[in-house]
Amino acid sequence: MRAAAAAARPMVGGPSLARTTLVLGSAVLLVGIVGVVAVGLGSVGISLDDTARILAHRALGLPLPTTWSPTSETIILELRLPRVLTAMLVGGALATAGTVFQAIFRNPMADPYVIGTAAGASLGAVLGILAPLLVPALAIGAGSEWLGLGVVQALAFAGGLTTVLVVFAVARSAGRVPVVTLLLTGYAVSSILAAAVALLMFVAGRALASIVAWLMGSLAGGSWSQLAIAAPLALGSMALLTLRWRQLNLLLLGDRQAEHLGLDVEREKLMLTVLASLATSAAVAISGTIGFIGLVVPHLLRLVIGPDHRLLLPAAALVGAALLALADLAARLAGGVPVGVLTALIGAPFFVWLLRRSASFPGLGG
Amino acid sequence: MMAAQRSMLELGALHYAYPLRGARRAVLRGVGLRIERGELLALIGANGSGKTTLLRLMAGTLRPDAGDVWLEGRSLAAWDRRGIARRIAVLPQAVDLPSGFRVAEVVEMGRAPHARRLFGSTAQDVAAVHAALRDADALELAERGVDELSGGERQRVLVAMALAQEPALLLLDEPTLHLDLAHQVSLFRTIGRLRRQRSLTVVAVLHDLQLASALFPRVAVLDEGRIVADGAPEQVLGPEMVRRTFGVAMEEATGIDGRRHLVLSGH
Incomplete structure (x- = not known):
């Protein structure tokens, strides 16, 4: 018995190539299928066959004979494709950031907005919406774009990122940032910012509808010019986060043991927080605050593929992308319901079901 | 001059005070200790005597207010965290092993300070994890999930994780706190064996006088932030x-x- 056990080498070195291929392969396939379906379906009927051909011709550069109408091509390439890609970018960024924050805080309730990104971005966006109305001089410049981003998006991005840095600085004492302090500071700062947003909504008058629409989260504004700015930011931080899988795994052991294993814990937490907030802010700036994707996807995947961040991070990004694209498709087909409302409606009961199904949270104790 | 002697670990006139409501409460008041390679030392003291603080200073996770800690002749302040983790492993009182991982995966986390590959592991990593599991008597646990382990088994997994670091110095922080007597004795038998097999230096913080005097050739007693006795147990523990x-x-x-x-x- 003992000899047999000793002869069999323990499986180390992470998930096998076969498993990695299977997991990430299925996730990529899911993204591909959802992508084609989401681009193909809409108020104007374009056959899936034509959709796939247009995408293959334009995106992959395959030399296909043009059997489709120019209108179809415009709808697919200028309207639906950027919107679906925006949904995927936002979903992937939120799921990645959620995974990272749950590991940093070792808390299953953490989501991408936990330390104030959403509240900060909301205040920024609301100010962006109201500024031209409050200060007429700004109205001239309101329609203008800065590097492809509108004023609202730029302020939302800046608001989200600034808030996180402020929260981090406030929670820091004696060179350390205890996670509980960080969590509570994030909550307090979020509450202050939410109060400011509420106050601005109270005095907003006619602009109230635009504010509410932004707060509910929508992908209707997805465009190539927005993607051109948001995608490098979000994808860049997601890639850097994925490279930090080992550090994230160590954090699951607790700060002290992670330190014993050679991790500079405070520096690491700051770096991870900044990267995850960068991805979140880039996503929120172009979509508003969309809930539950960043909370539910990491949990779902930990149950299916386990808690090792080496596989969890890329899988979460892909599945988050597919799920939000799917949710946005449903929102579009349901007559333009804000997608944030839909993710909450579907996400929350699903989350409760997950909770009841799994008594514990893999990788997060509890 | 200290550097020339190259003890495994040397503590010189360590002072440390915890910040406490604006004031600072002195915990260590001038601790000096020299630990040679291959030694097996028990550090004992009553609750609040400062022994856990001292262990943290030795592990470099706290910095002294005054005095210094030299690891192999070089001040800990001059080592980076990763470098320290390649020389010093700490067996903690208790760690929540993150659920959902297999034992082998958790033990491999001990390789983190040696990691060279972006995603995979080197042949050295694989060999070190295997040897660590074998030496900690945890080889048959390798494929088990960490959630299915008993208290004694968890302790063996933590030992294996520490061994995977391939340290020269092993610090034990009251490692028997949550173990029954049989597991306490078996843990120290294992540690004693490992010390010989892997020429480890071992420092254990203990509160149990009986264990210290029965199993450790050298005992240092910490009282009110000072070392008040240091030597063989029969000389020290009167x-x-x-x-x-x-x-x-x-x-x-x-x-x-x-x-x-x-x-x-x-x-």
Whole structure:
């Protein structure tokens, strides 16, 4: 018995190539299928066959004979494709950031907005919406774009990122940032910012509808010019986060043991927080605050593929992308319901079901 | 000059005070200790004597207010965290092993300070994890999930994780706190064996005098932030010392093995 056990080498070195291929392969396939379906379906009927051909011709550069109408091509390439890609970018960024924050805080309730990104971005966006109305001089410049981003998006991005840095600085004492302090500071700062947003909504008058629409989260504004700015930011931080899988795994052991294993814990937490907030802010700036994707996807995947961040991070990004694209498709087909409302409606009961199904949270104790 | 002597670990005039409501509460008041390669040292003291603080200073996770810690002749302040983790492993009191991982995966986390590949592991990593599991008597646990382990098994996994670091110095922080007597003894037997097999230097913070005197050739007693005695247990752990540092009346008795032991005084 003992000899047999000793002869069999323990499986180390992470998930096998076969498993990695299977997991990430299925996730990529899911993204591909959802992508084609989401681009193909809409108020104007374009056959899936034509959709796939247009995408293959334009995106992959395959030399296909043009059997489709120019209108179809415009709808697919200028309207639906950027919107679906925006949904995927936002979903992937939120799921990645959620995974990272749950590991940093070792808390299953953490989501991408936990330390104030959403509240900060909301205040920024609301100010962006109201500024031209409050200060007429700004109205001239309101329609203008800065590097492809509108004023609202730029302020939302800046608001989200600034808030996180402020929260981090406030929670820091004696060179350390205890996670509980960080969590509570994030909550307090979020509450202050939410109060400011509420106050601005109270005095907003006619602009109230635009504010509410932004707060509910929508992908209707997805465009190539927005993607051109948001995608490098979000994808860049997601890639850097994925490279930090080992550090994230160590954090699951607790700060002290992670330190014993050679991790500079405070520096690491700051770096991870900044990267995850960068991805979140880039996503929120172009979509508003969309809930539950960043909370539910990491949990779902930990149950299916386990808690090792080496596989969890890329899988979460892909599945988050597919799920939000799917949710946005449903929102579009349901007559333009804000997608944030839909993710909450579907996400929350699903989350409760997950909770009841799994008594514990893999990788997060509890 | 300290550097020339190259002890495994040397503590010089360590002072440390915890910040406490604006004031600072002194915990260590000038601790000096030299630990040579291959030594097996128990650090004992009453609750609040500063032994856990001292262990953190040794592991470099706290910086002293005054004095210094030299690891292999070089001040800890000059080492980076990763470098320290390649030389010093800490066996903690208890760690929540993150659920959902297999034992082998958790033990491989001990390789983090040596990691060279972006995603995979090197042949050295694989060999080190295997050897660590074998030496910690945890090889048959390798494929188990960490959630299915008993207390004693968890302890073996933590030992394996520490061994995977391939340290020169192993620090134990009251490692027997959550173990029954049989597992306590078996843990220290394992540690003693590992010390010989892997020429480890071992420093254990303990509160159990019996274990310290039975299993450790050298015992240092910490009292009110100072080392008040340091030497072989039969020299150090007299009734007078125990009464002063632990506030407990004990007397010596000769056991059936012919050795002297401390027993609680009867009434």
